[in-house]
Structure formats: structure tokens, C-alpha cells
């Protein structure tokens with residue numbers, strides 16, 4: 241068989257394909273032989289098709305050899321498309337020739353294995369239908385987010401991941417030895433995006449962020465993909481408008497572009513299409529009052545935990561912006577509110593139905609004295625932020641931005657149980673291999 245041209249397996253299911261000859265190649269999903277006939281399910285990136293092989297067409301030795309190919313072995317098949325109501329999708333490929341590319345060793349993954357085993361074998365487990373569907377949706381989601389940002393004239397930037405200071409709080413930064421000096425894996429690209437703002441005004445980055453949080457929860461990874469946007473001349477109201485439009489755009493794009501994947505994962509496209517701005521906005525102060533009336537032990541000034549966040553959206557099919565947090569519980573760079581100096585111009589976007597935080601957003605503090613005051617309160621040496629203060633000295637303009645956890649968004653969209661299901665090689669406190 242000449243390796244010059246192969247057909248996508250999906251072609252077997254086009255209306256006019258019946259009776260035509262196809263050449264396909266891919267991986268064996270499952271195989272058996274019965275009464276001297278081979279029944280194979282062969283998968284490529286476009287789908288899978290049943291392949292049948294008979295002795296009179298292939299010869300005894302080929303039947304024998306192919307019957308020893310293991311699950312996830314690789315094959316090339318030439319055959320004729322035929323209707324068969326018993327085959328998946330109602331079609332099969334009746335083989336005239338089969339070439340074994342790799343017969344494969346016995347595949348170690350099958351049903352009813354422990355989660356730990358599957359994580360040890362993650363490099364192979366990612367071939368499962370649920371993982372395949374998830375990472376296809378993730379690719380479409382990233383493409384859609386980039387499309388939206390291009391439409392909005394926001395420019396993609398490439399900030400560093402190796403940095404000399406921690407931006408979100410020292411205790412959760414991964415520290416490493418950078419040629420004898422301390423280095424930190426980036427927790428956020430924000431400070432670099434702020435620097436890129438004066439020349440470009442509207443910028444974003446899609447880069448990994450790292451958090452050395454020991455918390456073992458279904459919503460935390462130690463490495464995640466962070467979409468961060470920074471906009472010049474932007475206030476909180478405009479920023480939240482931008483976020484809700486982007487969120488709804490992403491939901492619609494996934495609903496429109498991924499019906500088979502959503503079906504595979506049991507998720508309804510209509511629920512995604514039903515996400516419509518404007519999203520409700522609730523101040524932290526109002527949330528504390530509401531939670532207190534529901535019996536939560538909350539008091540003004542304390543950060544809300546995941547149980548409180550959950551309670552705020554449990555009944556809502558739409559996301560919710562929680563705004564104007566106490567200044568003390570938030571990052572040093574957030575803008576102090578003009579009408580209430582105890583709060584900052586910031587918002588978290590909470591996913592529907594108790595999902596919790598997906599986006600963290602704020603206007604940025606432009607006053608160096610306020611920045612210094614917060615760093616001192618946090619016992620952080622301002623010296624390493626000297627370059628950041630320069631940004632406040634040269635063309636300091638109002639600006640705002642946000643960070644969205646891509647795996648958090650995907651986990652909500654697909655209703656996956658655990659955030660590690662939304663990334664091929666999850667990094668958690670207990671695991672950084674494979």
C-alpha cells in the first residue's frame with residue numbers, strides 16, 4: 241500500500257461514501273475475531289469506523305497477524321465502505337488490505353482502575369474518549385477567546401514566566417535558584433502587562449501561572465493556564481462589561497463548535513447558549529449581609545470562603561459579579577474606591593450554581609503612596625517593585641484588567657468533577673509527573 245494518500249475516517253460516513261474505496265490509518269480502539277472474521281474499531285482524529293476483514297480478501301496470515309494487534313496498536317486499512325446496521329454509525333469498511341504499523345504491547349488501561357493508577361498512566365489515559373472530547377473543547381475555547389480578543393483589538397503579548405519577584409503574595413510563589421539569586425515562577429503576568437500598556441493600550445497574555453498552594457481541592461492546580469487582559473483608560477463598569485461579553489462569546493462558541501464533544505460529556509449546548517449578559521452584580525457588603533441573614537458566620541472585613549461563594553450563586557443559572565471587597569483582603573495593586581476607602585474597585589466573577597471564582601478583576605492603583613502602604617502592611621520589601629513604581633511615574637493613566645483561569649472556565653462549561661480533568665498533565669501538590 242503506498243503511503244502517499246489517506247482518507248479521514250469521517251469520510252466513511254458521508255452520504256456518497258457507500259461503495260467507494262477508502263484508505264485510512266489510525267489506532268485500534270478494540271478488536272476481536274469471530275468465525276474467522278476480524279472486527280476492528282479503528283480511530284483517527286476525525287472519528288472511528290468498524291473494519292471487517294475476511295480470509296478470502298486478506299489471506300490467512302494477515303488475519304492471524306492482525307488478530308494479535310493490541311488495543312492502541314496502529315494500522316493502515318484499505319477497503320470498501322458498506323452499509324451495516326449493526327456497525328457503529330451504520331457503516332463499515334470491508335478491508336482489502338491491512339498493514340500493521342505497530343502491533344503494540346498490551347495496553348495497560350481498561351475499565352475499573354483506580355484514579356491514582358490512571359494518573360500514573362496519564363500519558364496513555366489521555367487517549368480515552370472523555371479526555372479526547374475535553375481537550376478538543378479546550379482547543380476550541382482557546383481559539384474562541386483569541387478570536388474575541390482580536391475583535392476587541394486587544395494585542396497578544398508574551399510576558400516571562402521566570403521572574404524576580406512575586407506579584408500575588410510570597411507564600412504561594414514557587415521559588416527557585418536563579419544562578420544564585422532567588423527566582424519565582426510567575427503567578428500572574430499582570431505587572432508586565434501593565435508595563436506594556438503605555439505603548440499598546442489593550443494587551444493580553446495566555447501563559448501558565450504557578451501557585452504553590454498546598455490546597456487539595458477540585459478547583460486548584462499548581463500550574464494553570466491564565467488568560468490575562470489589561471486595558472488602558474478603563475473603569476470597573478467597562479471592565480465588567482468586557483468580561484461578560486467575552487464569557488458569553490466563549491459559551492456560544494463552544495456550544496456552536498463542539499456538539500459531538502458536549503454530547504460525549506453529557507453537557508447541554510443550550511445551557512451554554514443561555515448564558516446572557518448583563519450578569520448580576522453584588523457588592524461584598526451586600527453579600528455579607530445576605531450571608532449573615534442565612535446564618536453564615538461572616539463579618540465585614542473577612543475574605544469569603546468557598547462555602548460562602550457557593551451559597552451566593554447556588555440558585556442562579558447565570559454568573560455573578562461580586563464587587564468592592566475590603567482593601568485588606570485583596571492584592572496590593574487594586575485601586576482604593578473613591579467613595580469608600582475601605583474597599584477596592586475589584587470584582588470576582590463567580591460561576592453559576594455554586595461553582596465559585598472563575599475571573600479575578602480590578603482597576604489598578606495609580607497612587608504610589610497607596611501601593612507602598614499596602615506592601616508595608618503585607619511585610620513585603622518594596623525594593624523589588626521599584627521597576628513597577630516607574631510605571632506610575634511616566635504616563636500614569638487609569639487602567640484595569642483581569643485574570644481568567646482557563647481550566648476553571650472549562651471545568652464549569654463541561655461540568656467535570658475535578659479541575660485535573662481539564663488539563664492533560666495536571667500539576668497538583670502531590671504530582672508533577674508524568
Ligand code: 4AD
Pocket residue numbers: 408427428429430451453459460461462463464466468469597598599600601602641642643644645646647648
Ligand atoms: O484572582 P487571581 O489570583 O488574580 C490574579 O492573579 C490577577 N493578577 C489577574 C489579573 O488581574 N491579571 O487569579 C485569577 C484567576 C482566578 O480567578 C482563577 O480562575 C484562576 O486565576 N486561578 C486558578 N486556577 C486554577 N488553580 C489555581 N490554583 C488558581 N488560582 C487562581
Ligand code: MG
Pocket residue numbers: 588597599600
Ligand atoms: Mg482571585
